[in-house]
Amino acid sequence: MLGFREPCCDSEPSDASSMESPAVYRYTSVMHQPNTVRFASITLSFLLAAGPAWSWGREGHRVVALVAAKNLTAATRAKLAAILGTNDAGLEAAMMAAATWPDQINKTATGTEAWHFIDVPVTVPFAVGTLCAGHDCVIDQILDMEDRLQNNRTGFALKSVPSPPRSMTSQELAFLIHFVGDIHQPLHAATDGDRGGNCVKLTKPLTHSDGSSATTELHAAWDVDEVMAVFAALGDENATATALFQTFKSGKTVAQLTPVDWAHASNDMARKDVYQALSLPNHTAAANTCAPGIAKATLTQTYLDGNKADVELQLMSAGIRLSNVLNQICAGSGCAANPGS
Numbered sequence: 412m413l414g415f416r417e418p419c420c421d422s423e424p425s426d427a428s429s430m431e432s433p434a435v436y437r438y439t440s441v442m443h444q445p446n447t448v449r450f451a452s453i454t455l456s457f458l459l460a461a462g463p464a465w466s467w468g469r470e471g472h473r474v475v476a477l478v479a480a481k482n483l484t485a486a487t488r489a490k491l492a493a494i495l496g497t498n499d500a501g502l503e504a505a506m507m508a509a510a511t512w513p514d515q516i517n518k519t520a521t522g523t524e525a526w527h528f529i530d531v532p533v534t535v536p537f538a539v540g541t542l543c544a545g546h547d548c549v550i551d552q553i554l555d556m557e558d559r560l561q562n563n564r565t566g567f568a569l570k571s572v573p574s575p576p577r578s579m580t581s582q583e584l585a586f587l588i589h590f591v592g593d594i595h596q597p598l599h600a601a602t603d604g605d606r607g608g609n610c611v612k613l614t615k616p617l618t619h620s621d622g623s624s625a626t627t628e629l630h631a632a633w634d635v636d637e638v639m640a641v642f643a644a645l646g647d648e649n650a651t652a653t654a655l656f657q658t659f660k661s662g663k664t665v666a667q668l669t670p671v672d673w674a675h676a677s678n679d680m681a682r683k684d685v686y687q688a689l690s691l692p693n694h695t696a697a698a699n700t701c702a703p704g705i706a707k708a709t710l711t712q713t714y715l716d717g718n719k720a721d722v723e724l725q726l727m728s729a730g731i732r733l734s735n736v737l738n739q740i741c742a743g744s745g746c747a748a749n750p751g752s
Contacts, residue, residue: 467596468635469511470648471726475592476510477503477652478730479737482659487741493748494580509585510592515575522570526552526586527593529674530602533682534693537675549594550670556587561740563750580748588733591673595729598633600674601681604694604702608633608685614707629685629708632715637722640715645723655727665731673732680725684718 467475480503483491492498495505518524525547531537543551559567560583567579577585593599598607605611608629616625617636626632645651659665685691689710694702740746 467592467726468638469514470642471596471634471638472510472514472589472592473507473648474638474652474655474726475595475729475733476506476588477648478656478659478727479588479733480506481652481656482731482734482738484738487738487746490741490746490748491584491737494578494584494746496578496581506588509577509581510588512575512577512582512585513589516569516573517571520571521573523586526590528599528607529594530607530698531600531674531678532695533601533603533678533686534695537678539671539674549590549599550674552586553590553594553670556583556590557736557740559583560587561745563744563747565751580746580750587736591733591736592729594670594673595677595725596633597677597681597685597725598630600677601685603686603691604696605705606630606699606701607681610701610705611691612705612707614709617710629710632710633685636710636715637718638726640712640719641722641726644719651726652730655723655730658723659727659731663727665728667732667735673728677725680721684721688714688717 480488488499488502491506492502495502495509497505513523513527516523518527527549529539529542529548529550531539531542539548539550542548546552546555558564560580565579567583569582573582601607611629613627613629613632616627617632618625619639626636642648642651645654689708691708692706694705696702737746
C-alpha cells in the first residue's frame with residue numbers, strides 16, 4: 412500500500428503565527444552521544460525491494476528514528492531500550508523497526524487507518540476544526556501516545572490484535588515514533604479533494620533502476636521518490652541521518668512548537684511545493700473520496716530535486732522534535748516498560 416491515508420481529526424486549531432517565544436532547540440554537548448554502532452550498509456535498491464512503500468516511505472521513517480536516537484539522553488535511551496526489548500547498542504535498530512511497524516499492521520482491522528494524517532484543505536485558511544472527530548487523526552494520536560507513555564497508563568488495546576505483535580508500551584512507542592514522522596510529510600496534513608495526492612495519477616510513472624514498483628501517483632512520489640532524491644545527494648539512510656543531525660549540531664535551530672503547528676507547517680509546504688508548484692487546480696470532495704475530474708500530474712527529476720531542501724528540513728525537524736518529546740516524557744517516572752506491574 413503506497414502511503415494511503417483516510418480522513419480524520421479533533422483539537423482546536425492553533426495558529427503557528429500566534430505562538431509566543433516557542434521553544435527553540437540547538438545541539439549542545441550535554442546531549443548524550445552514543446557510541447557509533449556500525450550496521451552493514453543498506454543500499455537504496457535493497458530498501459526499495461524489501462517491501463511496500465509507506466508514508467514517508469520505509470526509508471524516511473527510519474531516517475527520522477535514527478536522527479531522534481542521536482539526540483536522546485542516556486536515561487531516555489535506557490528506558491526506550493527496555494520498552495523495545497533491547498540494549499543500548501541495539502536501540503537504533505529497534506527504533507527503526509518500530510518506526511515502520513504501524514504501516515505493517517492491518518490498519519482496517521486494528522482501527523488505525525485515520526491515525527496517520529489530517530486532511531486539512533489547501534483551498535481555505537488552515538484550521539483543524541472538526542477534522543479530528545473521535546480523536547481519529549495524527550495530531551490527537553501523537554498527544555495521546557505522549558500522555559500514555561509519560562503517565563504510564565494501562566489498558567491500551569487496538570480493535571484487533573496487531574500482527575506482527577508488540578507489547579502494549581512498545582505499540583505506543585512505535586505509534587509515537589511513526590506519527591511524528593507522518594505529520595512532517597506535507598501530504599499527510601493537506602488535501603485538495605484528492606486524499607492528500609492519492610487521487611492524483613502521474614502522466615508518466617516514475618521508474619526505479621532497481622526494478623522496484625514504479626510510482627504512479629502524487630502521494631507516493633512524496634513518500635518515496637522525494638526521499639530517494641535526498642539519498643542521491645546525502646547517501647543511504649545512515650549517511651542521511653548523520654548528515655541531517657550534523658546540520659542540527661552545526662547550529663540549525665528547530666522550534667519545538669506543537670503537533671498542530673507541525674501540521675500547519677506541513678500544510679503550508681504542501682500548498683507551496685505541491686499544489687502551487689505543479690499548478691494543480693482546486694477541488695473539493697467529501698472526506699475519503701476523490702473529486703471528479705482530477706487531472707494527472709507530470710513530475711520530473713528537476714521537480715523532485717527542487718524539493719530536496721524542504722524534505723531534508725522535514726526529516727531533520729521530525730527527528731529532533733521526536734527526540735525532544737521522548738526526552739521530556741521519559742524524564743522522572745515516565746516511560747515505564749511494564750506500567751502497572
